[in-house]
Amino acid sequence: MASNRPAPGAPFVPAQRTDDTVVYGGPRTDEGPWEEWNPTAETVRPVRGGRHRVAKQRGGLARGGLARSSTVLGVGVIAAVGAGGMATAQTGKPPVAISLPDLATFTDDGEDTAEPATAIEATPLSSLGVTPADSEQGTTDAGEALRARIMAQAESQQEQLDTKATEALLAAAEKEAAEAAEKAEQEAREKAAAEKKKAEEEAARKAEEERLAELARQFALPTSSYTLTSTYGQAGSLWSSGYHTGLDFAAPTGTLIKAVHSGTITQAGWDGSYGYKTVLTLDDGTEIWYAHQSSISVSVGQQVTTGDVIGRVGATGNVTGAHLHLEVHTGSGGGVDPLAWLRGKGLNP
Structure with a gap:
């Protein structure tokens, strides 16, 4: 729009007032007369x-x-x-x-x-x-909720870490306990095996002692009041073979000589460098030679038992002094160490 249009003209009508017109505060004398206002382009400010x-x-x-x-x-x-x-x-x-x-x-x-x-x-x-209070309360509640979620998440993560740490500790403890139990079980097995072995060895020792005791009752030393001088296999020029073939029991002349075990007299008499010699053959074929005797108390074919007197100590034959020369020969004819043989029979010369 360029401007306001002029209002149409209207006839002037003077104010009609009567004396009986009721006006708040009474009649006003400062009003009127009214004039008509017709706006024009000059009087109206353009937009x-x-x-x-x-x-x-x-x-x-x-x-x-x-x-x-x-x-x-x-x-x-x-x-x-x-x-x-x-x-x-x-x-x-x-x-x-x-x-x-x-x-x-x-x-x-x-x-x-x-x-x-x-x-x-x-x-x-x-x-x-x-309301502002509600808005502030809502903001606060939202912040508290976020804070609570963060704290809950942190607590959950901490709980997970604690759980993992606890599980690791429990696993380590279980492993250590298992290793300790296995070690203890191994030690127990070893201890039981050692005790069993010891018991077996003790039982074997006792059995051997009993066997030797029984043999000792069946076997006897060839003489008493003696001293062992020359042993089996000892080298020297005194023996024609170059080494000693028996065990020497040095004892006074006339000391009694006994049968070491029951058997049969298979030789009794003079035998050159052995002097007076007696041979006792045992039931298993083992031969016991008694040499350098001063006298012989048995004869060939005679049966003797353990401890029977078969002669006396002397110095006959090739000797340097009174003693009993004892040799042991197996059934095949080979000689063995008399000392070891006697010990194997439960005797301790």
Whole structure:
């Protein structure tokens, strides 16, 4: 519009007042007479830019018409309710305030009314109907909820770490206990085996002692009051073979000579360098030779038992002094160590 159109002319009608007109405070004498005012282009200030003036929006937003403002308001409500609500729920921040444009009052023909434009107070759409205390409480609750979630997550992680540490300690303890148990079991087995072996050895020793005791009752030393001088296998020029073939019991002449075991006399008499010699053949074929005797008390074919006297110690034959020369020959004819043989029979010369 370029300008306001002039109002049509109207006839002047003087104010009609009667004395019986009731006016608050009584009749007024300072009123009237009224004159008709017909606005003209000179008396009416033109509208700048050819548009109706609209009060500026707070915050510097451009103000449009009522239809455009209503559209912006509807879209803003939807966006603010969705985004603002999500922001409040997700981040715990206070709701974003969305301002509404100040709307001017329009007439049906689009012209400004006489009343000045009134600005509509901006209200955050996401917190409509919520008091500041409620908003603050909601923010606080959201912050506390976030803090609680963080603390719960931290506690859960700590519990997981503690659980893993506990499980590691338990596993180490179980492993150590298993190793200790295995070691103890191994030691127990070794101890049991050692005790068993010791018991077996002790039993064997006792059995051997009993056997030797029984043999000792069956066998006897060839003489008494003696001293062992030359042993079996001893080398020297005194013997024609170059070594000693028996065991010498040095004893005074006339000391009794006994049968070491029961058997049969198979030789009795003089035998060159052996002097007077007696041969006792045992049941298993072993031969016992007694040499250098001063006298013989048995004859060939005679049966003797353990401990029977068969002669006396002397110094006959090739000798350097009175002694009993004792030799042991197996059934095959080979000689053995008399000392070892006697010990094998439970005797200890």
